[in-house]
Amino acid sequence: MTTTILGYPRIGAHRELKFVTEEYWAGRVGEEELQSTASTLRRAVWTELRDSGLGTIPSNTFSFYDHVLDTSVMVDAVPDRYRALSGLERYFAMARGTADIPALEMTKWFDTNYHYIVPELSLDARLRLADGAQAKPVAEYLEAKTLGVETRPVLVGPLTYLLLAKAAPGSPEGFVPLDLLGALVEVYAELLERLAGAGAQWVQLDEPALAGDLGAREVEALERAYRRLGGLSSRPKILLATYFGTVAAEALKVVASTAVEAIGLDFVTRPDTLEVVASAGGLPHKTVVAGVVDGRNVWRTDPARARSTYAVLLGLVGQVQLSTSCSLLHVPVDLDSEPALDPAVRARLAFARQKVTELVALDAELRSDAPQAAPASAAGVDAEVRARLEALGDIQRADRRTRSAAQQAKLGLPDLATTTIGSFPQTARIRRARADHKAGRIDDAAYTEAMRAEIGQVIRLQEDLGLDVLVHGEPERNDMVQYFAEQLSGYAATDHGWVQSYGTRCVRPPILHGDVSRPEPMTVKWAAYAQSLTAKPVKGMLTGPVTMLAWSFVRDDQPLPETARQVALALRDEIADLEAAGIGIVQVDEPALRELLPPRRADQDAYLAWAVAAFRLATSGVAISTQIHTHMCYSEFGEIITTIADLDADVTSVEAARSHMELVADLREAGYANGLGPGVYDIHSPRVPTVEEMEANLRRALKAVPADRLWVNPDCGLKTRGYAETEAALANMVAAARNVRATR
Numbered sequence: 001m002t003t004t005i006l007g008y009p010r011i012g013a014h015r016e017l018k019f020v021t022e023e024y025w026a027g028r029v030g031e032e033e034l035q036s037t038a039s040t041l042r043r044a045v046w047t048e049l050r051d052s053g054l055g056t057i058p059s060n061t062f063s064f065y066d067h068v069l070d071t072s073v074m075v076d077a078v079p080d081r082y083r084a085l086s087g088l089e090r091y092f093a094m095a096r097g098t099a100d101i102p103a104l105e106m107t108k109w110f111d112t113n114y115h116y117i118v119p120e121l122s123l124d125a126r127l128r129l130a131d132g133a134q135a136k137p138v139a140e141y142l143e144a145k146t147l148g149v150e151t152r153p154v155l156v157g158p159l160t161y162l163l164l165a166k167a168a169p170g171s172p173e174g175f176v177p178l179d180l181l182g183a184l185v186e187v188y189a190e191l192l193e194r195l196a197g198a199g200a201q202w203v204q205l206d207e208p209a210l211a212g213d214l215g216a217r218e219v220e221a222l223e224r225a226y227r228r229l230g231g232l233s234s235r236p237k238i239l240l241a242t243y244f245g246t247v248a249a250e251a252l253k254v255v256a257s258t259a260v261e262a263i264g265l266d267f268v269t270r271p272d273t274l275e276v277v278a279s280a281g282g283l284p285h286k287t288v289v290a291g292v293v294d295g296r297n298v299w300r301t302d303p304a305r306a307r308s309t310y311a312v313l314l315g316l317v318g319q320v321q322l323s324t325s326c327s328l329l330h331v332p333v334d335l336d337s338e339p340a341l342d343p344a345v346r347a348r349l350a351f352a353r354q355k356v357t358e359l360v361a362l363d364a365e366l367r368s369d370a371p372q373a374a375p376a377s378a379a380g381v382d383a384e385v386r387a388r389l390e391a392l393g394d395i396q397r398a399d400r401r402t403r404s405a406a407q408q409a410k411l412g413l414p415d416l417a418t419t420t421i422g423s424f425p426q427t428a429r430i431r432r433a434r435a436d437h438k439a440g441r442i443d444d445a446a447y448t449e450a451m452r453a454e455i456g457q458v459i460r461l462q463e464d465l466g467l468d469v470l471v472h473g474e475p476e477r478n479d480m481v482q483y484f485a486e487q488l489s490g491y492a493a494t495d496h497g498w499v500q501s502y503g504t505r506c507v508r509p510p511i512l513h514g515d516v517s518r519p520e521p522m523t524v525k526w527a528a529y530a531q532s533l534t535a536k537p538v539k540g541m542l543t544g545p546v547t548m549l550a551w552s553f554v555r556d557d558q559p560l561p562e563t564a565r566q567v568a569l570a571l572r573d574e575i576a577d578l579e580a581a582g583i584g585i586v587q588v589d590e591p592a593l594r595e596l597l598p599p600r601r602a603d604q605d606a607y608l609a610w611a612v613a614a615f616r617l618a619t620s621g622v623a624i625s626t627q628i629h630t631h632m633c634y635s636e637f638g639e640i641i642t643t644i645a646d647l648d649a650d651v652t653s654v655e656a657a658r659s660h661m662e663l664v665a666d667l668r669e670a671g672y673a674n675g676l677g678p679g680v681y682d683i684h685s686p687r688v689p690t691v692e693e694m695e696a697n698l699r700r701a702l703k704a705v706p707a708d709r710l711w712v713n714p715d716c717g718l719k720t721r722g723y724a725e726t727e728a729a730l731a732n733m734v735a736a737a738r739n740v741r742a743t744r
Ligand SMILES: Nc1nc2c(c(=O)[nH]1)N[C@@H](CNc1ccc(C(=O)N[C@@H](CCC(=O)N[C@@H](CCC(=O)N[C@@H](CCC(=O)O)C(=O)O)C(=O)O)C(=O)O)cc1)CN2
Pocket: 113, 426, 428, 430, 431, 432, 434, 435, 477, 478, 479, 480, 481, 482, 501, 502, 504, 505, 506, 507, 508, 551, 634, 720
């Protein structure tokens, strides 16, 4: 037996990669320094893993932006619009766009808060191993080898890669990326041969798609791909890694029949993986890389549970190695950087470094037969919260027409009302004030004053621009989830627990460890201050229960819906306080609603039911004249379209610019008849949208939504943008709304 992990954080223990990359983008450091920092970070990971005693060590887990984008570049799946560029310039243009070329799309990596760059494939794509012997996985394998570390290069598996890709715009009807499987597998065949030539003993092919529902076509593709790769005469041994759920039984059967030497299985996400292996008649000729340590949550592993999984597996499979359930990309690097955490919570935690140590210890324990003590786990119980939830009555609001009449009487908004999604640019000045406050360089009063000054500016700007519904701009929030978590009981925040979300953007997911309650109002003083500065309505801004869970590390000792109800109750209280303070519109953001959708159809309805119930619990306590908004972004909404209607918010804003408002008609079909704000421009790019393009978007939307229900807003919050482009874009947006109002 031995140990391994499926991947490791790449951003650096102190976000070194983020900082150097952003300096490179700003033109303040050159490529040489960028490359040298990257190399230092890779080496640090390899030597750390080697010194920790881990059995086998992954490589090619580094990326300058995203591992799916790396794969696209590696197989030369580069759309023509980037062909004039080369090297890193091309790579970052694909990720982020340039002044002239739009970026590739970005979307959620399965049900995580990591985002990948969506491959765009056309029927005539000529896939090939772009850099031949210098291909990234080969180069990184050799780089580790010169340090004396033998590694297992990690690749996105060909099936998963194609299932995550989309057909290039203008592709012939019926073309799907999976049609390119044959060509892609030949590129992987060449790569595997080159890796073998470089001396690699093992390669890891990640196929998380195998934990979802698979059709006959996908199963057939799986078989074709791995028969071909398994049958290569010169290749490393193959570890085919499945994760983010239980491997589909049909897929396991196929993989078992190929020459693949090892299969990675996730024993953490769901309880039924052992049953699937047993029903398949075991895997007597394979090594199972058993994911017994949770790769994406921060709780210490229960050794008794790992032991029993191991014992059962021993009787079912050829060999067992202990591993993480998925890459450690999704957890922070080091618990030792968090001295301020409550010791009782801390005792229950393991970050990436600690998980490696856990694996080594588990392995030693299983060899020596000396059982380890289980972590003491005692989540805080709040009897009052439980009693209140128990006693809670109706969570249904009055019917939509009654509400909308009352709200219109009170708010008197024009047709095509203009607004924004909440945040305004998080400037260096704002972040510095927060850092100064935290370090004690400025006191509470000075910090409050600094934030009020920001709010004052944002309100004035919106009045000057002529927006109809204003926001306070969220300057006081380090992050829309962390900010609330820092104020709720039952939640802990970290100081350095950074996890990559996309590119150089990171988050510190808070840790939800016990029953949740709200000791004090969380947003009222900021919202009320903003409202005191203007006669226009100011929209209060909260993060919804599902998103509060999705972007946190959540306790695993009670069902998720229970935890969601506790968060929802705290939000319900907050909304009541906002209403009492004179805030007539409250937006409850649920950008992660789609993200938590389980991969298997069979599990989806139950999830959607509790997600809707939690949202309604949070939002149903208000007067009919109080307008509830919600906001969603970063998702393919297809599967949750009827759920958006079920939330029954008075107004829903959704990301729509990149899909050209397609969603608007879909929502109407699904019976959505409330207010709708399809984003009229993409906020992910510094490009300033023209009045004409936003007008065109609005006219398109008007075909499906009447003007008195159509809202005009950007796709999402503006926190990652600068002021110059924000002001220009919003001015154009208001002009577009006015033009459409005038010429309808
Ligand atoms: N949790 C979460 N998930 C999400 C989103 C989101 O907003 N939140 N949005 C979607 C896209 N994901 C995103 C993730 C991160 C960021 C983002 O802007 N992150 C910032 C950090 C935000 C933050 O926590 N800021 C803190 C800390 C800032 C900081 O780095 N401070 C310096 C010191 C201050 C300075 O001198 O600048 C330090 O700690 O070293 C603050 O403002 O207080 C970044 O990576 O740069 C944006 C979108 C989906 N998932």
